[in-house]
Amino acid sequence: xxxxxxxxxxxxxxxxxxxxxxxxxxxxxxxxxxxxxxxxxxxxxxxxxxxxxxxxxxxxxxxxxxxxxxxxxxxxxxxxxxxxxxxxxxxxxxxxxxxxxxxxxxxxxxxxxxxxxxxxxxxxxxxxxxxxxxxxxxxxxxxxxxxxxxxxxxxxxxxxxxxxxxxxxxxxxxxxxxxxxxxxxxxxxxxxxxxxxxxxxxxxxxxxxxxxxxxxxxxxxxxxxxxxxxxxxxxxxxxxxxxxxxxxxxxxxxxxxxxxxxxxxxxxxxxxxxxxxxxxxxxxxxxxxxxxxxxxxxxxxxxxxxxxxxxxxxxxxxxxxxxxxxxxxxxxxxxxxxxxxxxxxxxxxxxxxx
Amino acid sequence: xxxxxxxxxxxxxxxxxxxxxxxxxxxxxxxxxxxxxxxxxxxxxxxxxxxxxxxxxxxxxxxxxxxxxxxxxxxxxxxxxxxxxxxxxxxxxxxxxxxxxxxxxxxxxxxxxxxxxxxxxxxxxxxxxxxxxxxxxxxxxxxxxxxxxxxxxxxxxxxxxxxxxxxxxxxxxxxxxxxxxxxxxxxxxxxxxxxxxxxxxxxxxxxxxxxxxxxxxxxxxxxxxxxxxxxxxxxxxxxxxxxxxxxxxxxxxxxxxxxxxxxxxxxxxxxxxxxxxxxxxxxxxxxxxxxxxxxxxxxxxxxxxxxxxxxxxxxxxxxxxxxxxxxxxxxxxxxxxxxxxxxxxxxxxxxxxx
Numbered sequence: 244x245x246x247x248x249x250x251x252x253x254x255x256x257x258x259x260x261x262x263x264x265x266x267x268x269x270x271x272x273x274x275x276x277x278x279x280x281x282x283x284x285x286x287x288x289x290x291x292x293x294x295x296x297x298x299x300x301x302x303x304x305x306x307x308x309x310x311x312x313x314x315x316x317x318x319x320x321x322x323x324x325x326x327x328x329x330x331x332x333x334x335x336x337x338x339x340x341x342x343x344x345x346x347x348x349x350x351x352x353x354x355x356x357x358x359x360x361x362x363x364x365x366x367x368x369x370x371x372x373x374x375x376x377x378x379x380x381x382x383x384x385x386x387x388x389x390x391x392x393x394x395x396x397x398x399x400x401x402x403x404x405x406x407x408x409x410x411x412x413x414x415x416x417x418x419x420x421x422x423x424x425x426x427x428x429x430x431x432x433x434x435x436x437x438x439x440x441x442x443x444x445x446x447x448x449x450x451x452x453x454x455x456x457x458x459x460x461x462x463x464x465x466x467x468x469x470x471x472x473x474x475x476x477x478x479x480x481x482x483x484x485x486x487x488x489x490x491x492x493x494x495x496x497x498x499x500x501x502x503x504x505x506x507x508x509x510x511x512x513x514x515x516x517x518x519x520x521x522x523x524x525x526x527x528x529x530x531x532x533x534x535x536x537x538x539x540x541x542x543x544x545x546x547x548x549x550x551x552x553x554x555x556x557x558x559x560x561x562x563x564x565x566x567x568x569x570x571x572x573x574x575x576x577x578x579x580x581x582x583x584x585x586x587x588x589x590x591x592x593x594x595x596x597x
Numbered sequence: 598x599x600x601x602x603x604x605x606x607x608x609x610x611x612x613x614x615x616x617x618x619x620x621x622x623x624x625x626x627x628x629x630x631x632x633x634x635x636x637x638x639x640x641x642x643x644x645x646x647x648x649x650x651x652x653x654x655x656x657x658x659x660x661x662x663x664x665x666x667x668x669x670x671x672x673x674x675x676x677x678x679x680x681x682x683x684x685x686x687x688x689x690x691x692x693x694x695x696x697x698x699x700x701x702x703x704x705x706x707x708x709x710x711x712x713x714x715x716x717x718x719x720x721x722x723x724x725x726x727x728x729x730x731x732x733x734x735x736x737x738x739x740x741x742x743x744x745x746x747x748x749x750x751x752x753x754x755x756x757x758x759x760x761x762x763x764x765x766x767x768x769x770x771x772x773x774x775x776x777x778x779x780x781x782x783x784x785x786x787x788x789x790x791x792x793x794x795x796x797x798x799x800x801x802x803x804x805x806x807x808x809x810x811x812x813x814x815x816x817x818x819x820x821x822x823x824x825x826x827x828x829x830x831x832x833x834x835x836x837x838x839x840x841x842x843x844x845x846x847x848x849x850x851x852x853x854x855x856x857x858x859x860x861x862x863x864x865x866x867x868x869x870x871x872x873x874x875x876x877x878x879x880x881x882x883x884x885x886x887x888x889x890x891x892x893x894x895x896x897x898x899x900x901x902x903x904x905x906x907x908x909x910x911x912x913x914x915x916x917x918x919x920x921x922x923x924x925x926x927x928x929x930x931x932x933x934x935x936x937x938x939x940x941x942x943x944x945x946x947x948x949x950x951x
Contacts, residue, residue, distance in 0.1 A: 338849070507841040
């Protein structure tokens with residue numbers, strides 16, 4: 244663990260499990276504290292949906308949201324798909340316009356942490372024009388103004404977080420509203436269990452170790468369809484926190500095309516396979532064979548096998564991904580919090596008048 | 598264009614526009630001929646749907662298909678989304694099970710070129726159990742047996758192609774059935790125009806040039822949401838033909854996360870942006886700004902701006918992607934046709950008894 248002078252080399256430092264203390268200085272806005280507080284966020288966020296219920300029944304839910312907000316809709320969709328008796332289908336749209344087939348039987352949930360995401364505002368406007376009833380989720384901005392103006396329900400979130408770090412606030416209030424609407428059973432017990440698990444669990448060492456494996460590699464995050472939103476969250480957290488590339492794909496589709504890609508290997512990859520013990524038995528087999536195949540092609544693989552209810556699996560795995568991308572950022576000597584490029588891009592886009 | 602001995606260096610050969618003749622020997626099964634015949638495939642395929650019409654009306658379409666077959670459903674979805682009066686929503690599933698919310702108002706279209714794709718067979722079975730009416734698209738296999746057994750309509754495709762090279766056969770018969778069902782206007786004139794364009798158009802030089810740019814880089818294919826299936830097709834064609842990595846993402850979502858990734862650049866990328874002149878005006882602006890941003894981060898970009906109707910845009914761009922991935926395969930001294938890894942994987946999976 245040291246060079247001849249007795250001092251540790253930079254390389255050895257990066258690879259060892261004990262994370263070098265001097266890396267934390269890159270975390271200028273204490274993202275660590277925010278990421279570690281996920282259990283508290285969940286507890287508070289779940290309360291925010293208390294007593295909120297759409298005025299009339301609905302047959303489908305359309306979630307409008309981009310990036311970290313859109314993911315909340317993707318997670319809800321998969322959670323409800325796993326409920327055998329849930330009568331409501333959820334779709335997420337990440338666009339300017341809402342799709343065909345939505346009408347007054349649709350509940351449109353427009354989510355934007357800032358309340359100013361132009362795509363989401365645009366979808367909200369086209370959605371209500373089609374007769375959807377609407378629920379807004381935001382910490383303020385234009386969304387708050389519009390909710391007041393149009394007398395639509397709004398779930399008001401606390402300010403001051405980076406949207407992607409507000410994931411619990413963007414998801415749990417909606418879950419509660421869905422329960423209140425009677426379309427799905429109560430998740431209260433599961434939410435409490437999840438909060439306890441996240442509070443007790445220490446994933447720091449695991450995240451540090453994983454970030455070492457992904458360092459200077461391109462992480463490939465793979466999961467079954469039902470867990471794809473979690474894989475996508477890992478990918479985007481590497482993109483936004485570490486400001487580094489990462490890609491994701493879903494099984495079984497991966498076996499029909501991307502799997503072949505690592506024959507003429509261009510680039511250096513590290514695969515993370517998320518498995519949940521609730522996959523179709525053939526997908527379980529696919530995960531095993533895919534792992535072997537990737538290793539045979541020179542791509543090292545870590546399998547993260549998660550246990551518990553679907554909700555618990557989703558958020559404990561998201562938490563591990565958040566933490567891993569955080570440590571990866573520090574290894575790249577990058578502050579995880581700011582996303583200056585996105586802010587400048589928004590400025591360059593100029594005002595959007597819908 | 599040569600070394601001191603007067604002979605061309607390998608590097609110079611790979612980069613020049615005139616493609617080295619000795620590369621064609623890697624194309625052992627004459628994939629070039631098949632890819633160049635897309636216009637003929639389209640003309641024949643469109644006829645295969647003549648006179649086929651579901652027995653009863655339907656409110657939604659669910660396309661079940663993996664890889665090159667699933668893409669047909671993704672394209673249909675976007676094509677119909679662009680039709681202001683189309684009353685039918687299309688969804689594609691790439692899985693073992695069909696999603697919630699499908700019933701006897703759903704037309705299930707199960708597509709598998711071989712007729713033996715286990716995920717598609719499984720979706721077909723769960724779909725008809727839920728009361729869907731079914732249409733099968735296949736060149737034979739178990740799907741043909743099941744169609745006979747269950748008295749379901751089948752569109753029988755000619756045998757002998759690689760599934761991904763049968764894209765026209767997997768898409769155009771369904772389009773015709775949709776026309777016959779009256780859910781959408783006739784595309785006949787557009788299809789004829791597309792056939793003529795593909796027949797006349799010479800994209801060989803452009804594809805050779807693009808393949809040189811993507812050589813030893815990781816292609817990133819970007820497009821607006823509505824063109825995402827085309828970007829995904831490019832990605833998977835690079836994966837399957839060139840057996841090399843490529844990734845894709847959709848705008849505007851790309852601007853919310855992946856865009857940041859190229860700050861700590863791990864790997865060497867080449868971006869291809871597909872633009873269609875039918876994007877939302879804000880997405881047009883996003884394309885321009887994204888191009889600048891990527892270039893600023895050291896990622897070279899080619900923008901492919903396509904013209905014409907949505908259908909024409911889709912298939913001329915797919916054709917260019919197919920050809921580009923073909924030439925990229927040859928540059929990697931790789932036979933574009935065989936996908937031995939997929940075949941071995943299927944063997945290793947063993948039989949699937951549903």
